[in-house]
Amino acid sequence: MRPFSFRRPGSPEEAVAMVEPMGVAGQGGAFHAGGTTVIDLMKLHVLHPPSLTDLGDVLERGIEETGDGTLRVGAGTTMAEAAEHPAFLRAPVLSEALWKAASAQLRNVATLGGNLLQRTRCPYFRDNVSACNKREPGSGCAAKDGINRLLAVLGTSEECIANYPGDWANALILFDAVLETRSGEGGREIAFDDLHVLPGEDPARETILGDDELITAIRLTVPDWAGRSVYTKVRDRDSYAFALTSAAVALDLDGETVREARLAIGGAATVPWRAREVEDWLQGQTLTEDVAVEAGRRAFEGAQGWGENDFKIPLGRDTVARGLMEAKAMTPETNSGDSQ
Amino acid sequence: MTGRIGAAVSRIEGRKKVMGEARYAADFAVPNPLYAHLVTSTIGRGTITAIDDADARAVPGVRDIYSHANPLGLTPDGMMSTGGHAQQGWEPFDAPDVRFYGETIAMVVADDILAAREAAKRLRFTYSEETPAPVFGAEGVEPEELPDDALSSGDIEAAMQAAAQTLDLDYDTAANTHNAMELFATTAQWSGEDLTVYVPSQWVEGFRVGIANELGIAPERVHVVSPYVGGGFGGKGSVFTFTPMVAAASKRLNRPVKLYVTREQGFTTASFRAETQQSIRLGAGADGRLTGFEHTGRELSSRTDTYVVNGAEAAARMYHADAVRTGVTCVHADRQTPGFMRAPAETPYFFALESAVDELARRLEMDPVELRRTNDIDAEPVNGVPYTSRSLMECYDMAGEAFGWSDYDPAVGSMRDGDWLVGWGCATAAYPTQMAPCSVRVHLDRTGRARVMVASHDLGTGAYTVIAQAAAEGLGLEVDRVDVELGDSRLPPGTIAGGSVSTASNVSVVQIACERIMQRLGTTPGEIDVEAAFNAFGQAAIEEYAEWTPRGSQKNARRGLYRGQVGIVGGAEEEYTAFAFGAEYAEVRINRWTREIRVPRLYGAFAAGRIMNEKTATSQYLGGMVWGLGHALQEKTEIDPRTGAVMNDNISEYIVPVNADIVDIRAMMVPEEDTLVNPAGVKGIGEIGIVGTAAAIANAVYHATGIRVRHVPIRVEDLIETG
CATH class of the missing domain: 3.30.365.10 (Aldehyde oxidase/xanthine dehydrogenase, molybdopterin binding domain)
Incomplete structure (x- = not known):
């Protein structure tokens, strides 16, 4: 690891004033919260910011309920704290997406603000050797013809197929979330849907955050009916593994008829991926197994496999179908902590 | 506490491990050490045409950088299959060739680990790259049939023809990597011409001879210490390439040298299970x-x-x-x-x-x-x-x-x-x-305390405990009266901890030593009254050294035991x-x-x-x-x-x-x-x-x-x- 300075600001204002950029355009400021991604990548020499600005004394921690279904989540809240919070347990997709992620040790330190900005696990990004447009713009993409079993089939470009590896963002995106941020230019609000940008021709740029911009809080609105929600995560082992594919589902049903559906896909896309067209299509449908299968098919229209990860397309379809059928089968009063 | 053969005795070293008192190879402190860091290749085949080390040598604290341009003068010892002890048949740095991706192509030694790693990062290699053939099916792999390893009996084609049902099927298995919790490591410390090596090892006796052979010194000069191993799984059974390298660097720099191999480097600098x-x-x-x-x-x-x-x-x-x-x-x-x-x-x-x-x-x-x-x-x-x-x-x-x-x-x-x-x-x-030749020293004193000494190994398997049980049985003692020393090449030579040979071999030789002690004391395990026996014997302690060679061993197996030969027999004999x-x-x-x-x-x-x-x-x-x-x-x-x-x-x-x-x-x-x-x-x-x-x-x-x-x-x- 290269020498770097570690800065400990006392307020968000101080933090954004002293933070230095990560070093590659569009990769934001070198903030340190839980440290579970940034330290890892610094040890691999993939990131080498001159300093880290620590957010330990800066970020709000905890979840406020404002009464109308709106939650305000301090960006410093840990994954473990949030997973157990009653407001999240009432919308199981929010809780499940947290406790099905990482390991207990990681969840104890990783923060929700940082979690949203989790970097890809693409091995060609992390090896610090291969061609990678995200790490070294213009160098190419070694993953397209390489070991890409874990990488994306949705939202890819010829320049990058790195997947967004996180889980919770796929649940959050269901709930019209707004990010409160702060930078040298003051505060602003960002619709969470707009935070991540597709790789396109500039995969180094992952979000719209400025180089000194800090996520301070996350607001989301959870409808009453979100008790019928599920995070279906398919992975190579039953704990501590990234999603091969996942589906975040929330359903408002009238009998078997869909009043409203919300659906997002994880593991298989380059960014947190809400499938709004499928949601619209589901509205008014009687949710039979055939409808669930068709929803899965629609969710992966336009998906492109890259060889090893071709299976993620049929698997992703089935993950969506399974998630819908599991959400349908729920009895929202008794749904929390279901583990299959 | 009882606990003779067969009893469900808890591991006698368990408390030490839980309390953090058990010292693994990398835990041993040596005075004033230098730290080594490996550098591995980032191409799969080719030649190193130039090394630019100016930036690396400029890192404060860097003592030396070894590579084919500054080799360590080691001699190949060969793999076990050819009578040696090494994980591969050749030495790193023997040529500018790169034979595989992740090969050790340099080693930096510095005053501290951070300087070593930083210098490693600053080394620049220029390669003349060739297209590697790293997997089955790649163009350029070379099949070598091994007819001596084939079995044949009866007429296979006739048997197939006569069969009511036949199946002809293909199966593949993937490459696997050991990933023991304990990372690979080596610490080398010289005292004059005598070398002590702390290294996680499934075979301290083989490591002793193998390291000596690669360094070109007498095996008597080498002392290998590995009392606890944090998972071996076969991956710590052969002498790592980096262990003699660390020893040679330590000799040159006249300071103890410590190396930790990172998790990612462990995937290519040690062995693996091939596909x-x-x-x-x-x-x-x-x-x-x-x-x-x-x-x-x-x-x-x-x-x-x-x-x-x-x-x-x-x-x-x-x-x-x-x-x-x-x-x-x-x-x-x-x-x-x-x-x-x-x-x-x-x-x-x-x-x-x-x-x-x-x-x-x-x-x-x-x-x-x-x-x-x-x-x-x-x-x-x-x-x-x-x-x-x-x-x-x-x-x-x-x-x-x-x-x-x-x-x-x-x-x-x-x-x-x-x-x-x-x-x-x-x-x-x-x-x-399977079994292998092994020896043991068993010491019993008049207080009824026994000590069993053998250069065998406990990889977390329970070897300490079952050896104690065998001695307890053979000497008529409770198991908590038996101390066991393992994992040190100064102890009587034991077997490799591989091929599932350890327990059968250790117990067989411990039995012999214990029987002899009982004979000399004129008693039996069932009847022993320790104090009376020692009073009659006229000494306060008694010690037996025993050797055992399994049935089917080669004639010179006993001698081989003292020369780091593996000597495994059994299975289809x-x-x-x-x-x-x-x-x-x-x-x-x-x-x-x-x-x-x-x-x-x-x-x-x-x-x-x-x-x-x-x-x-x-x-x-x-x-x-x-x-x-x-x-x-x-x-x-x-x-x-x-x-x-x-x-x-x-x-x-x-x-x-x-x-x-x-x-x-x-x-x-x-x-x-x-x-x-x-x-x-x-x-x-x-x-x-x-x-x-x-x-x-x-x-x-x-x-x-x-x-x-x-x-x-x-x-x-x-x-x-x-x-």
Whole structure:
């Protein structure tokens, strides 16, 4: 690891004033919260910011309920704290997406603000050797013809197929979330849907955050009916593994008829991926197994496999179908902590 | 506290480990050390044309940088198969060649670890790159048939022609990496011409001689210390390339040198379990009796070394067959040299064998257990050599009863439970009973305290404990009156901790030493009154040094014991065939939508002669089965076929089982007395647990889904139609 300075600001204002950029355009400021991604990548020499600005004394921690279904989540809240919070347990997709992620040790330190900005696990990004447009713009993409079993089939470009590896963002995106941020230019609000940008021709740029911009809080609105929600995560082992594919589902049903559906896909896309067209299509449908299968098919229209990860397309379809059928089968009063 | 042979004694070193008092190789403090860091190649084949080290040498604290341009003057010792002790047949830095991706091409030594790593990062290599052939099927791999490793008896073609049913099937197994929790490390400290090396080792005696040979000094000058090993799995059985390098650098710099090998470097700087491609032909009568058995393997190795495990030799001894043929081909590729990993031969080859037997049972519409009963034997079929003992079907019956196999409905998909497809499968496990020469010193004093000293090893297996139990039994003491010293090359030479030889060999030699002590004291373990015995004897302490060589050893085996020769014998010998056996049953549940495979139940029963300690034995079996589950469903070292780079060189993406994957797992023990294998009546148990698991799971996957996956790991995508 290269020498770097570690800065400990006392307020968000101080933090954004002293933070230095990560070093590659569009990769934001070198903030340190839980440290579970940034330290890892610094040890691999993939990131080498001159300093880290620590957010330990800066970020709000905890979840406020404002009464109308709106939650305000301090960006410093840990994954473990949030997973157990009653407001999240009432919308199981929010809780499940947290406790099905990482390991207990990681969840104890990783923060929700940082979690949203989790970097890809693409091995060609992390090896610090291969061609990678995200790490070294213009160098190419070694993953397209390489070991890409874990990488994306949705939202890819010829320049990058790195997947967004996180889980919770796929649940959050269901709930019209707004990010409160702060930078040298003051505060602003960002619709969470707009935070991540597709790789396109500039995969180094992952979000719209400025180089000194800090996520301070996350607001989301959870409808009453979100008790019928599920995070279906398919992975190579039953704990501590990234999603091969996942589906975040929330359903408002009238009998078997869909009043409203919300659906997002994880593991298989380059960014947190809400499938709004499928949601619209589901509205008014009687949710039979055939409808669930068709929803899965629609969710992966336009998906492109890259060889090893071709299976993620049929698997992703089935993950969506399974998630819908599991959400349908729920009895929202008794749904929390279901583990299959 | 009681605790003689067989008792479920808790590990005697357990408290030390829990309290952090057990010192592993890297824990030993040496005065004023320097720190080394390895640098590995980032191409898969080629030549280093230039090294720019100006930036690296400018890092404050850097003492020296070694590479082919500044080599360490080491001499190759050779691999175990050629009488040496090393993990590969050549020394790093012997040429500017790059033979594989991740090869050690430089080593930086600096005042502290951060400086060493920073300098390593600043080294610039210019390569003349060639296209590597790192995997099966790549253009440029070189197959080498090994006719001396082939078996043949009877007329295989005639047997196949006469068979009512024949199967001709291909199976593949993936590359695996050890990933022991304890990382590789070496600390070297010289005192004049005498060298002490702290290194995690499964063979301190072999390391002592091997390190000396590579350094070109007398083995008497080398002292290897490795009292605790944080997981070996075969990966710490041969001398690492970097260990003599650290010793040589320490000599040159006149300071102790410490090296930690990072997790990612451990994937290419040490050994691994190579991928295999296997073919099996089975011929059987309508009654299920096997007429012909043919099993051939292709195994990946390095460009430079011939290393094969050739598990077809053991597979051919499992069942009746009128004719047998086996063969093995070593496929040389641009990769590091593979090496031992738990049940090196049996794990991949029994996946193929036991999958094929299951396929035959399907073809014959026979119960798979009954098919194995039909082909059960008293003598192996190649040369007709009798088994010392064989309790295979007793294992099937014991584990089958616990599992509830009598409820098995063979119809594919017949056991569905809601959204979950349920399948059951079973498979045979076996491992040759092997031993090696070993020696021991046993010391008993008039207070009734004993000390057992042997350069053997405890990799977390329970060796300390079972050796204490053997001495307690032989001296008539409680086990807590026995101290055991292991893992130090200054102790009487012991065996390698490999091939499941340790317990059988150690217990056999401890018995001899204890018997002699009892004779000299004029008493027996059953009658001993220590104080009276010593008063009569006229001394306050007594000590015996004993040697033991197993039946079938070479004439000079006793001498070889003191020269770092491995001396393993057993398994298929001239007079007897000696194997431990087991049967494993697996239940899988596969989600009908998303096809992930979970294993709610895994039951095994094993017969392995005398069990020294029910508790540590159970742990050994269970550990093997857990790994077998990982081998079946998870573990795969992902090699980029274009470069040979390992693309999952971390324990996040190199998937092994976690607690959540292991639900109801049971190991049972079939009582077995075998007076022929060795004086202790002990068959090794360290490796057999893993052997049948992968096939049992694969067979269960077929039962659940009707999909026959003929490779491991079996992953979600194998059960999904793409397109």
